[in-house]
Amino acid sequence: MPRVKLFDKNEVLNKATELFWKKGYHATSIQDLVSFLGINRGSLYDTYGGKKELFDKAFQLYRTNNSNGVTSFFERQNEVKKGFRKLFEMGINETITDIDHKGCFVVNTTTELIPGEEEMLKIIQDNKKVFEGIFYAFLLKGQQNGEIPKSKNIKNISSLFYTFYNGLKVVAKVETNPKKLMKSVDEILILLD
Amino acid sequence: MPRVKLFDKNEVLNKATELFWKKGYHATSIQDLVSFLGINRGSLYDTYGGKKELFDKAFQLYRTNNSNGVTSFFERQNEVKKGFRKLFEMGINETITDIDHKGCFVVNTTTELIPGEEEMLKIIQDNKKVFEGIFYAFLLKGQQNGEIPKSKNIKNISSLFYTFYNGLKVVAKVETNPKKLMKSVDEILILLD
DNA sequence: AAGATACTGGAACGGTTATTCTAATTAGCC
DNA sequence: GGCTAATTAGAATAACCGTTCCAGTATCTT
Numbered sequence: 001m002p003r004v005k006l007f008d009k010n011e012v013l014n015k016a017t018e019l020f021w022k023k024g025y026h027a028t029s030i031q032d033l034v035s036f037l038g039i040n041r042g043s044l045y046d047t048y049g050g051k052k053e054l055f056d057k058a059f060q061l062y063r064t065n066n067s068n069g070v071t072s073f074f075e076r077q078n079e080v081k082k083g084f085r086k087l088f089e090m091g092i093n094e095t096i097t098d099i100d101h102k103g104c105f106v107v108n109t110t111t112e113l114i115p116g117e118e119e120m121l122k123i124i125q126d127n128k129k130v131f132e133g134i135f136y137a138f139l140l141k142g143q144q145n146g147e148i149p150k151s152k153n154i155k156n157i158s159s160l161f162y163t164f165y166n167g168l169k170v171v172a173k174v175e176t177n178p179k180k181l182m183k184s185v186d187e188i189l190i191l192l193d
Numbered sequence: 194m195p196r197v198k199l200f201d202k203n204e205v206l207n208k209a210t211e212l213f214w215k216k217g218y219h220a221t222s223i224q225d226l227v228s229f230l231g232i233n234r235g236s237l238y239d240t241y242g243g244k245k246e247l248f249d250k251a252f253q254l255y256r257t258n259n260s261n262g263v264t265s266f267f268e269r270q271n272e273v274k275k276g277f278r279k280l281f282e283m284g285i286n287e288t289i290t291d292i293d294h295k296g297c298f299v300v301n302t303t304t305e306l307i308p309g310e311e312e313m314l315k316i317i318q319d320n321k322k323v324f325e326g327i328f329y330a331f332l333l334k335g336q337q338n339g340e341i342p343k344s345k346n347i348k349n350i351s352s353l354f355y356t357f358y359n360g361l362k363v364v365a366k367v368e369t370n371p372k373k374l375m376k377s378v379d380e381i382l383i384l385l386d
Numbered sequence: 387a388a389g390a391t392a393c394t395g396g397a398a399c400g401g402t403t404a405t406t407c408t409a410a411t412t413a414g415c416c
Numbered sequence: 417g418g419c420t421a422a423t424t425a426g427a428a429t430a431a432c433c434g435t436t437c438c439a440g441t442a443t444c445t446t
Contacts, residue, residue: 006422023307026219030404040424042407051404100308108304110363114216115293124367153380160377167360170303174317184353187346191383199392223434233394235437244434 009047012037016048017058021105024112025055059123062105067130074134080142081192084161088168088185095172104169131165132158148192157191164188202240205230209241210251214298217305218248252316255298260323267327273335274385277354281361281378288365297362324358325351341385350384357381 019036020028030051034041048054070087077083095103102108110124135158142148168181175181212229213221223244227234241247263280270276288296295301303317328351335341361374368374 024219024305026217027305027307029402031402041405041426043423045405046422101306103304107363110366111296111301111304112217112220113294113366114220121367128364128367156376156380159373160380163360163364163374163377164357164381165360166363167356167358170300170359170363171321171356173303173306174314174321180352181356183349184356187349187353187384188357188381191380222432224432234396234435236393238435239393 007039007043012039012047013054013057013061016054017062017105020055020058021062021102021108022100024108026112059105059109063123063127066106067127067134070131070134074138077138080138080147081189083138084192085185085189088165089178089182091165091168092172092178092181092185095169096176096178101173103173104166107166107169110166128162132162135161142192152192160191161188200232200236205232205240206247206250206254209247210255210298213248213251214255214295214301215293217301219305252298252302256316256320259299260320260327263324263327267331270331273331273340274382276331277385278378278382281358282371282375284358284361285365285371285374285378288362289369289371294366296366297359300359300362303359321355325355328354335385345385353381353384 015037016033019033030041033044037044044054048057073087074083077086095101106124106127109120113120136154139148139154139158143150143152143154148154172181208230209226212226223234227237230237237247241250266280267276270279288294299317299320302313306313329347332341332347332351336343336347341347365374
């Protein structure tokens with residue numbers, strides 16, 4: 001048996017995610033990746049296939065991490081309204097604190113979408129359903145334990161919150177003051193009272 | 194005096210705006226522009242300077258048209274809540290009806306932003322202030338004529354609406370059903386009651 | 387008609403793009 | 417040590433990038 005150990009595939013994929021997230025697909029070159037990942041050009045093609053394939057894998061990793069993260073975060077929250085407040089707050093702070101102001105990889109990829117990229121379109125549509133589902137389940141919990149009035153249309157609210165979250169991730173790329181964005185958050189959360 | 198007539202500078206700039214709006218800065222090549230605009234490569238450089246300069250002019254044209262459009266639209270609206278509803282509805286339909294699903298040029302440019310593009314950052318920050326100002330003025334009118342309760346914090350609401358509008362323009366790129374997005378709109382407008 | 391300028395097509399430039407490939411080196415197992 | 421495969425550096429490829437340039441053509445004014 002020959003040489004077995006190879007560079008950490010996941011670690012490198014994490015770095016690739018960082019770069020694509022920061023610069024987007026078109027503005028990231030293979031040379032950028034080779035320099036940033038610290039692996040050889042050939043290894044990149046052997047391991048991941050090519051630029052598009054690497055992007056797809058990086059994008060998938062991001063989405064999985066993201067939805068798992070939100071799910072497990074909600075599981076640790078007792079109060080629904082405070083839970084959403086914290087989620088939005090974290091989303092804001094992540095982007096504003098981040099020196100690169102990368103925002104949200106999904107949002108960035110959505111706006112970079114060009115007509116004809118059907119597979120990517122479907123992935124993003126699916127991502128929307130996943131998050132609206134997570135939001136809905138958490139709101140439902142609030143209705144069941146009496147925190148949120150039964151009169152509220154939580155299906156509409158979960159969809160609204162997803163759209164709002166997308167907007168937050170755009171605006172946080174250019175707004176430097178997190179407090180200003182939190183005022184929008186507190187305003188929209190009034191809908192849960 | 195020699196030949197005077199030249200191709201319509203504004204018409205060509207409009208077409209350039211279309212293309213940059215659709216494909217973004219990085220994915221649009223000079224060759225794409227030359228083919229699409231129908232003018233010569235040399236004329237493009239003579240008239241507009243270069244790719245970056247042309248993009249800047251196109252982006253400025255879009256922003257001016259947009260803010261003027263919203264301002265004059267609001268002037269024609271008597272009821273504030275219905276006015277915002279129509280505005281959001283138009284924003285949704287524009288993007289969904291558009292075969293290219295271009296969304297919002299400002300949003301797309303925001304997410305394409307890469308650290309170091311300070312001039313562009315300032316332009317987008319300014320655009321935010323302009324729109325929040327337009328929204329605020331319209332909400333104030335509603336408070337003054339009694340349509341909107343004085344208890345409402347319309348500064349926060351104008352900022353929230355701007356963020357929401359950004360989100361709408363992202364989600365409308367992938368959501369095919371305008372009615373679903375209008376449910377979010379009607380939900381957020383509850384805040385004005 | 388003559389002169390001046392707008393605009394064209396297309397070549398040329400040096401640089402970068404994504405991808406493939408080769409040769410050399412490295413690291414593990416027998 | 418010797419075999420084998422992982423990984424490297426970097427050259428080669430062909431296409432495309434943004435930009436400059438120029439000779440030719442079209443269109444205007446006098």
